[in-house]
Amino acid sequence: ASTSSSSGELRLATDWPYPFHGNPFGPGAIGGAWWFAYEPFAYYIPQTGEYIPRLAESWKIEKGKVTINLRKNGKFSDGKPFTSKDVITTINLIQAMWQWPYEIESVTAPNNYTVVFTLSKDAPQSFVHTILTDGAMAALAPYHVYGKWSNQAKEVADLGKKIFALTSQGKTPDAQLKKDYDKKADQLRKQINAFSPFKTLKRMPVVGSFEPTKITQSEMVLTANKYHWLYSKMKIRKITFRRWSSNEFVWASLISGEIYAAHPNMPKDVVDQLSILNPSLKVKTTSDLSEIALVFNYQKPLFKDINLRKAIAYVLDRSKIRDVAVWQAFTTAPYAHGILKSMESKWITKDTMSKLTKYTTNYKLAEEILKKAGYKKVGNTWQQPNGQPVAFTLSVYGPHNDWVLAAREVVQQLNNFGFKVEMKLIPDGMRDQVMKSGDYEAAIEFGVAWWGYPHPYTGYQRLYQTDVYNITKFPAKDKYATPWGKLSPYDLTEQLRDVAQDKKKSVDVIQKLAYITNEYLPVIPLFEKVLPIYYSDGRKVTGWPAKDDPLWSLAPGGIERVYNLLITTGKLVPKK
Amino acid sequence: MKNKRFSNFFYDYIQPILTNKKSLIGLIILSFFILMATIGPLVVPLNMNSNFAERYQKPSLKHPFGTDYFGVDIFQQIVHGSRSVISLTLLASLFAVIIGTIFGVARGYIEGVAGKILDAIITVFLVIPSFPALLILAAIFTNAKLNAVEIALLVAIWLWAPLAKQISAQVLAIKSKEFIEASKMLNMGLGYILFSDIAKLLIPYIFINFVTQIKSAMEFSIGLMFLGLAKFDPTHWGIMLNYALYQAGALYTPKGFHYPFFIILNIVLLIYGGILLAQGIEEVFNPKLRGHE
Amino acid sequence: MRYIIDRLVYLFIVLIIAISGVFVLVNKMPGDPAYGLAVSIAQQRNMQMDQALEIAHKIMGIDPHESLIVRYFRFISNLFKGNFGYSAFYQTSVNEIIAKSLPWTLFVISLATFVSFMVGIFMGAFAAQKRGTIIDLVISTISSIIQAVPPFVLAVLILFIFAVRLRVLPIGGAYPVDVEPSFSVQFILKVLHHAIGPMFATAIPQMAAWTLAMRGNTSQVMEEDYIRFAQARGLRDSVIANKYIKNNAMLPLVASLAISIGYMLGGHTLVESIFNYPGIGFYFGKAIAVRDFGLLTGLFSLIVIGVIVATFIAEIIYALIDPRVKLK
Amino acid sequence: MNCLLKVSNLKAIYLVREGTIKATDDVSFEIFENTAAAIVGESASGKSTIIEAMTRTLPPNGRILSGTVEYKGKDLLKISEEELRTIRWKEIALVPQAAQQSLNPTMKIIDHFKDTIQAHGINWNKDELISRASEKIRMVRLNPETVLNAYPMQLSGGMKQRVLIALALLLEPKILILDEPTSALDVLTQAHIIQLLKDLKKKLNITLIFVTHDIAVAAELADNIFVIYGGCLVECSPTFEIFKNPKHPYTKGLINSIMAINADMSKIKAIPGDPPSLLNPPSGCRFHPRCEHVMDICKKVRPPLVQLSSGSKVACHLYEEGGYRR
Amino acid sequence: MSEIAITAQNVSKIYSQGLFRKKYKLVLDNINLEVKKGDRLVIIGESGMGKTTLARILANLDAPSSGDVYWFGTSLKDVNTSEYKHLRKKVQYVHQDPYASLHPSKTIFKIIADPLRECQGLTGKKLEEKVYDLLEMVGLMPPDYFFNKYPHHLSGGGRQRLAIARALTAQPEILIADEPISMIDMSLRAAIIKLLKDLNDKHNITVILILHDIGAARYFTYEKGEIAVLYGGRIVEKGTSKEVITRPIHPYTKVLISSSPIADPELARNREIEQLRSYDPPVRGPETKNCPFSHACNYFVDKCLSVTPELEKVNADHYIACHVFKD
């Protein structure tokens, strides 16, 4: 309520490093200003599968090669035109600074407005998607700002790629090479970090629609890029971010109208109250492309028994858990097939569905399974066949409110059934350490997640090969019985990776993976996370898309993209 | 003779506490909570099943403090939570008082370099900001699977220093007292001087400190539970309060106002009881406050 | 003089021990400062955590294999040069962070201390002079109850009632971003307006403490013989109340003012994060959460130094204002 | 001789946790102009209480239950605070016993002088104040230059005591009440203070009331001696009479217990037993548990103060109006 | 009888003060004393003359800056620990303030019984009996009435008796008492002095008494023993009570005696007290060589300002340190 200039301002909440350096390579980068300052070649709308060109006009994908025709009217906020030189500088710098993405073997510029990416042999099909949609790929390091380091960066990047290539072939690169690389990389990194444009240039020329111009510890102001190709359409010329210090703070800001849109978790009663206090507030929920799951540590013998896992799946009342934890979320019941609930119908055939076990809450069934497997109920407590009680602790990361609530409910339900479950919080900053070291028995974690590449492959990869696998150590290379014979989920995931771009082939593989995942329960999904987006419509700004507009599905992994798209297309306008 | 001794003790320590209004009220409040922690859980059942149909019920006969965000009776949780709150708090303040007394007495009594070293140790603990340090220490021990006693010790480590400082000042004053000199002349030995001569005079003082520690010990133990050091207990008042304020946002909805209110009420009452008792005892035993007699 | 030098040497030794202790403590803390960054890298680039973590280390310039001793000596020698270290998370020197944030914290703390002290002194003296009456009962009961309320509860209540419901206070920040910092009246008013919330959240518990302390001191002084002697000399009650009672009751408290400011430096984290106030408490919380060891040791050292300096100043002030001590 | 101050039936108590301390019980006496009266008694017998009650300077837990203190036709116990305030120090000055703690530790000595004159609306300029104060300070044999600018803690106990006396002389009051003016002092200083008080009485026509537990001090200075025992006035006689012919057994004991330089060794003898508790004072005559002449009546009836022909007044069952009980 | 109980040899005490501890104050200056077993000694002097300091040094509660103290012929400088432990019990000290020297929260029984157990190894019934005897001995009667009382239930005199009884638990041979009567009532003082006299007479305990009251000193030493007058850290006159009090020689002693209150109004009013030149206490440093009284003395000669007079014998029972009146 502190500013009266309703004309053309959007107020949001986010986080950013302060003291502000404006260095995209620095930790924290530029915080929530990222998607406003750096445009990707294109936006991808998961719900429709449509690419919306941004810095690219068009592109051509060939085997191992992507050719992109750049937009000719792109300009940096200091008026300098955007050309292929900028892309090359950017790729050199990010490869040098981040050791990523080595999937790009080289970039060349046939002319000022064309770039050609040559991809390495190992690059998965999905990487093309990354090139097109990642905000860092196009103009993170403008030539006229970072150009003087371009060659140095290329040198570092090439050395890095060489080492990477050797290691991924299983060879050890010789020490001299490594030393050489480390020295050069460090040198470059020091220079780049010391350069931090906002400190040395007092501004940061960006190609995106907004440039951060004024930053304090509690607020960050972005000013519209006058030279942006869509500037004339933009009715909103200023964005003010308040610091997202806590959920309650965001609630308070939303209620009092200090910010116009945000996506905090909010208990139902607070939402009800909110709409009374601030009637202009609307909410749209969209899938966050991830789910929260109960994960097990397979190093503990207790969980190796599929019967116990099945029993647990039957015991849990997942809609109740969802109600307690995030009432807006999508319940994953009654399946556990590893595909997001909201995408289920797109990827799993009716036929497969009929083959999958339904885990609806059913104590009787759970008891039967357990008894058959030799478990006994003594008094109020279930005992394993070896006579030990079924007792374990459930770890959950403290700072994640919704997880804690879910855990609380899970513990309650399991205890009601007769397991002895205790709950333990993982302190701030310790999640990775605790989970990786295997110092837990069961935990609440992200199960499958489709960030980065919205495709079931990313979820299965997590489950059987990468992040979730790393903490659970689920025996993914074992073979499991399926209607299609004995299969290993690890191998299936490998297969899926290669055919990911091909919808039909991937669907085939996915059926098998879904079956194994549902029947062998490497994790038990609890609910699909959603982004509840609260936006004030008609008070200060108006023109938000309809609730069913597929545009919203752009939000996960960078909600600012939605805002940016709305502003630059002239849809979001100040209220007159 | 035993009897007489007791009656002396009663006359000197107990009776004044009972006749002072503040300490009496404080004592009543504390006994109430101790009762709650000891026999409360045996009498009051606990049903933690969430029941969304009964969320945010106002206080009634069925639910004396109403129900919470999960539809669970708040009163039951308060009663069951009091056990961990009070035991951890009391244990931590007890340890703090013990450590503080040992260090304080040693510092006050020992002279020369050793005394200076002790003094430096106390000062070091005084100047390090205790709450952040506790957080860090807790983080270090997260995976150590500590039991309640060890956790209380961990809390106490950051509580004892001010007490030690004050006690050392007291001991410094007492040790130059003439009756100590008399004991020395009678070859009474260090143990006697420390534990009989000096300790006797410190008792009311130590007790006051014990009670005042309750407040900080409580705050610290809540902090620790958040850190996951202590076993997570959803009925712990601190956890309940955290749920109410941050998770359920009860302040933000008029329906839920009673939810944090009753938790805060209990926390405040418990600490207030301690403060009252301490104030009362101080009035009774501090001759300066008592006036001439 | 000799005493002062002795004292300085002693405090210096304490300082070194305390800072070393804190250094070890902080560096023994499990967790990786690069974790947060690694997570976001992994999420954005669909990368494995191991790889992301390695990259994050590189980006933050952290060498996870550097020995503690080497780090310690670098830290201490930097500290002697007035350099509080380097924040890996913010990629800047801790000095810069301190320079940006300490003034705000000091501002709020001193304001809170000043207000609470003034009010506390007044209320405490008032209650003591009305000892035994209902006024005394009300004042001391309220003060005791306030002392019993956990400070974060108080802060949340203030934020909620005054900022969210009544909207008389701004929500967060030190000043609105659209005002240029300057010495204009308008700016100063804005700054004060933003400071009110955190200030009261800090001041109210203190106010209660000062009130109780002043009440105790005053009743003690009131029983001193020199008060009766002043009455016997026919002095007016107002003269006695001010020159004799208040002054003498206040002296010990004035000295603890400095100490309380020192201690508050360390305890301001909660209030600042609740009010989103840009002081060092905010960074403290953040530094613990993201395991920014450099920042954490820097801030810890700052606070330890602050407390020690404050203690020393308090001793000096006490000696200066109280002739009883001055002459010793 | 003129009766300047008449105390009748003064009763004062202290409230304590265990009950009430009956520190002054029904005390009556008269003070005549330009005489010196000594109130003598052992410690805790209520000497200070009497004078504090008379001047309404009892500590907060002290209460005056009854009695009147007549001064210039007014009852000091009834007049308003403000009226009392103007009488205090200007006409009746009280130097308290606790000399060590009676000066404000955070004020210089000179400021105490300043406060005092300001309180009584006297407008001396700085030089005048200093010269007057110096004069009084010199009178008590102190060095004004160092003393006036000192803080109380820089002075020794004896010096503080003398400063208080100097302060009391500042406004040249009619009545000077001193509580144990010499007990904290050395023999030589004590002798000097006694000399000083004698001179003051002569020169300034001051009426003196002083409290002491050393009856030998009273011998030198007092015209009349009031002997207090256990909160009661037990004997009230002219000085010479008391020493020549003590009436009350307690007075006798007191005189015999003095180990004076010229005392007869064979007569020196302490009074057996302990001083009474004023919380639960003995019934009847409060001295009876220690008295060698104790009779049955002593245990039950409190003896009234009777006037004897020798000019003494005594409260003892051995006597009746006029002389010995036959 | 002529065995020596305690000896002070050239005992001096210097306190340093001031910011840099550069200012020295000579509190005791070359004191020589000798007390025979079973004898009485009174040291008198005004406040600040070093009485307490001397007494504490004699009782080995403080160490002298130079010089030596001997207990039963053993130098305290080179006594070994076990021997010291044994000697320690034999020399006891009674503090001036009976309110501060008794533990406020211990019963009277405990105050006496604890050291008895420690010093004499008594337990049970025997212990109780002994406590009874001791209390009876110091005149706290009836003893068992007091067993469960606390010191604050006692009068000042009672407390001082208790303090003496506690000192007696160690079965001392020397009792040093620092102004044991200054804090108690006039009417009870004589009794305490009498008690000390009795201890000396009946139990043959050597008593060294510090007093500022000449009358009491006279009373204590009337039958036997000596009085030493301390001024400015030096003994200026010493002798039997008859000599020192009835025939004082030193000008300071004379003034002191003439200033003492006399319990006789007639005498008191007619006496003439000699006026001194100064009433300030002497200020002396380690290098000062003068008569400590010279700054106040009305009879001083030049020599008094430059030479410190030594204690010289006047007759068998009388010693004096004065250049002017020594003959």
Ligand SMILES: Nc1ncnc2c1ncn2[C@@H]1O[C@H](COP(=O)(O)OP(=O)(O)OP(=O)(O)O)[C@@H](O)[C@H]1O
């Ligand atoms: N403020 C007080 N509160 C309670 N009791 C008191 C107070 N002041 C004095 N008394 C008690 O009242 C009685 C008389 O005390 P008071 O001071 O009048 O005696 P005193 O004769 O002046 O003794 P002293 O010679 O020690 O000064 C004593 O028993 C004392 O303990």
Ligand SMILES: Nc1ncnc2c1ncn2[C@@H]1O[C@H](COP(=O)(O)OP(=O)(O)OP(=O)(O)O)[C@@H](O)[C@H]1O
């Ligand atoms: N610890 C000390 N430091 C410095 N000076 C001291 C110390 N103790 C005593 N003095 C000084 O030594 C002198 C003698 O002190 P001491 O206590 O022996 O005197 P005293 O004769 O016992 O006096 P009183 O009658 O007051 O007890 C005094 O001037 C005193 O100020």
Ligand SMILES: [Mg+2]
């Ligand atoms: Mg008195």
Ligand SMILES: [Mg+2]
């Ligand atoms: Mg002494």
